[in-house]
Amino acid sequence: MSDRLATLTADLLSAAKKAGADSADALAVDGTAVSIDVRAGALELAERSEGTDIGLRVMIGQRQACVSASDIKPETIQQMAQRAVAMAREAPIDATIGLADPDQYARDWDLAALDLADPADEPAPAALQEAALRAEAAALAVDGVAQVQSAAAAYGRRQLHLATSNGFSGGYGRTDTTLSCVAITGSGTGMERDYYADHRTHAAEMDSPETIGRIAGERTVARAGARQPKTGAYPVLFDERVAASLIGHLVSAINGSAIARGASWLRDDLGEQVLPMGMSLIEDPHRPRIAGSRPFDGEGLPTARRAIVENGTLTGWTLDLGTARKLGLNSTANATRATTSPPSPAAGNLALTQGHQSRDDLLAEMGTGLLVTSLMGSTINPNTGDYSRGASGLWVENGVAVHPVNECTIAGNLRDMLLSLTAANDARPHLSRCVPSLRVEGLTLAGA
Numbered sequence: 001m002s003d004r005l006a007t008l009t010a011d012l013l014s015a016a017k018k019a020g021a022d023s024a025d026a027l028a029v030d031g032t033a034v035s036i037d038v039r040a041g042a043l044e045l046a047e048r049s050e051g052t053d054i055g056l057r058v059m060i061g062q063r064q065a066c067v068s069a070s071d072i073k074p075e076t077i078q079q080m081a082q083r084a085v086a087m088a089r090e091a092p093i094d095a096t097i098g099l100a101d102p103d104q105y106a107r108d109w110d111l112a113a114l115d116l117a118d119p120a121d122e123p124a125p126a127a128l129q130e131a132a133l134r135a136e137a138a139a140l141a142v143d144g145v146a147q148v149q150s151a152a153a154a155y156g157r158r159q160l161h162l163a164t165s166n167g168f169s170g171g172y173g174r175t176d177t178t179l180s181c182v183a184i185t186g187s188g189t190g191m192e193r194d195y196y197a198d199h200r201t202h203a204a205e206m207d208s209p210e211t212i213g214r215i216a217g218e219r220t221v222a223r224a225g226a227r228q229p230k231t232g233a234y235p236v237l238f239d240e241r242v243a244a245s246l247i248g249h250l251v252s253a254i255n256g257s258a259i260a261r262g263a264s265w266l267r268d269d270l271g272e273q274v275l276p277m278g279m280s281l282i283e284d285p286h287r288p289r290i291a292g293s294r295p296f297d298g299e300g301l302p303t304a305r306r307a308i309v310e311n312g313t314l315t316g317w318t319l320d321l322g323t324a325r326k327l328g329l330n331s332t333a334n335a336t337r338a339t340t341s342p343p344s345p346a347a348g349n350l351a352l353t354q355g356h357q358s359r360d361d362l363l364a365e366m367g368t369g370l371l372v373t374s375l376m377g378s379t380i381n382p383n384t385g386d387y388s389r390g391a392s393g394l395w396v397e398n399g400v401a402v403h404p405v406n407e408c409t410i411a412g413n414l415r416d417m418l419l420s421l422t423a424a425n426d427a428r429p430h431l432s433r434c435v436p437s438l439r440v441e442g443l444t445l446a447g448a
Contacts, residue, residue: 002171005030005052005161008072012056013165015081021058021088023099025164025299027339029053035154036128038136043129044150055339058084059098063091068339096325097342099299105168106302109295115288116174117157118202123177128153131209135181138213142183144221149182149193151213155203162337168300176291177203181216185224192226192404194219194374200430201289219373222394226404228447229395235369236410236443237362239393240426242375244435247281247352249380249387249414250274254314256323256334256345258382265385265415266314274314275418279353281309285333292348292432298337306332308347320345351434355423359437362424364399370445371396372410385414408447412440 005028012026030052037045055068058081065087067080136151154177161171180197196215198207238246250266258264266274275281285303287293297303299321307315317327320335320343335343355362363371373393380387388411394401417440424437 002159002161002173005159005171006163006169008052008054009161009163009169011074011077012054012081013163015077016056016058016084017165019058019081019085020060021081021085021165022060023165024056024058025099025162026057027055027160027162027337029158029160029339031156031158032122033154033156034122034125034128035152036125036132037150037152038129038132039148039150041133041136046125046129048125053339054080055337056080056084057342058088060085060088062093062095062097063088064094064097064342065091066340066342094322096322098321099164099166100168100301100321100331102167105300106170106296109170109302111172111295113288114172114286114293114295116172116201116293118175118177120203122157123155123203128155131179134209135179135213135216138210139181139183139217139220140213142214142217142221144185144224145183145217146186147184149184151181152179154178162296162298162300164300170296170300172295174291175201177201177206179206179209179212181213183216183220185220190225192220192223192406194223199291201291205289205430223392223404223406226392226406228407229370229405229445231445231447233442233444235366235439235441236445237359237366237369237371237396237437237439239371239373240359240424240428240435240437242372243438244431244433245375246417246421246438246440247350247433247435250281250418251308251318251347251350253382253385253414254308254317255347256317256319256327259317260323260326263382265381265383269314270316272314273312273419274415275309275312276421277312279309279312279421279423280307281353282307282351283347283349284351285348287349290349290430290432294348297333298335298343299331301331301333301335303333303348308350318345318347349432349434352427352436353423354425354427354436357424359424359426362422362437362439363396363401366396366439367399369396370394370405370408370410371401380414387412387414387417405447408445410443410445412443417443
């Protein structure tokens with residue numbers, strides 16, 4: 001497969017050169033995806049997709065254009081190159097576009113160490129269906145679950161190859177297996193629902209269907225009889241399943257695209273404290289068997305571990321070549337690339353420093369407040385960091401969860417929120433974003 005994709009990218013680059021491009025890069029992606037949904041003990045949906053997508057970016061001087069196709073015939077490749085060159089000649093000038101220098105490219109990466117592709121055979125649809133049915137049955141077995149909205153199992157295998165006109169050529173493959181379950185309790189306007197899911201690169205490491213269904217059911221039943229909390233200022237504990245969203249807002253604010261536009265509440269905070277002392281945020285693209293791992297980025301640069309925040313201090317932005325050039329800096333090898341678009345920066349695997357206490361320990365310390373288990377909607381001001389989101393979860397009194405809550409809004413400012421974080425020790429190590437439960441002090445709750 002990798003040889004076929006390498007040939008496709010070479011053909012794209014050759015066609016681009018013949019059509020008049022000064023330089024170019026090409027991406028070829030081949031994938032298979034299978035998904036099975038069950039409901040009420042019967043198959044509800046079965047889907048399978050296979051295909052190869054190709055993308056070509058050409059540059060003429062400081063102008064660029066991208067084209068893509070899912071047809072890999074030679075005549076299509078020739079037409080793509082001609083169309084891309086014609087588009088590039090009409091594109092606006094951008095002094096920051098361009099390929100990496102040849103000596104910047106990744107060399108001699110170790111795919112075996114990353115272990116991103118499960119060597120096991122693709123599961124049969126019947127096996128996926130059985131797993132989904134087992135998860136559904138386990139959820140229904142939880143006392144209080146009225147029905148299961150959906151139970152779904154999916155498998156995907158993808159291979160990609162990237163090549164540039166000045167010497168880079170490389171590819172890798174990855175697999176993923178997912179099993180999820182959504183349960184419902186109550187009826188009419190008193191309905192509540194919750195879910196649980198597991199996602200792994202290697203199927204053998206998945207939680208059992210019974211575990212997934214049981215947790216989905218238990219989470220759902222815990223939401224029965226939810227009501228609005230009191231309005232006021234309280235500490236809020238973001239459960240591990242939603243805590244990564246807080247770090248996601250920080251990561252969005254240090255994205256090179258936002259910094260280059262000046263549209264970030266952290267634009268002036270390089271070298272400043274953004275998290276509590278002792279807390280670091282590490283990006284590591286070389287964690288084995290993790291979804292966000294990769295040997296090189298979308299521009300062929302070698303990926304490497306880096307501290308985005310070290311001991312509370314912001315150390316750098318998330319950059320691809322283009323945003324790095326805009327800012328007069330070096331790329332952090334964070335380019336992502338689709339066949340349909342040029343590179344753009346994005347963070348991959350992240351891990352936040354864990355604390356020494358359990359989630360229940362943090363609950364006990366907070367006294368009265370809110371444990372958030374679900375978030376919805378979002379009003380985030382990218383320039384000021386003002387934060388407002390709909391939330392539901394459990395109301396806590398005297399350090400103990402006493403009843404479920406819903407239909408409330410939590411609000412604050414991200415700068416203050418992040419500086420007040422206290423981390424638990426419950427992050428799941430197999431997730432790409434490894435973030436524990438996080439307590440935030442003094443948020444405003446709008447409820448009853």
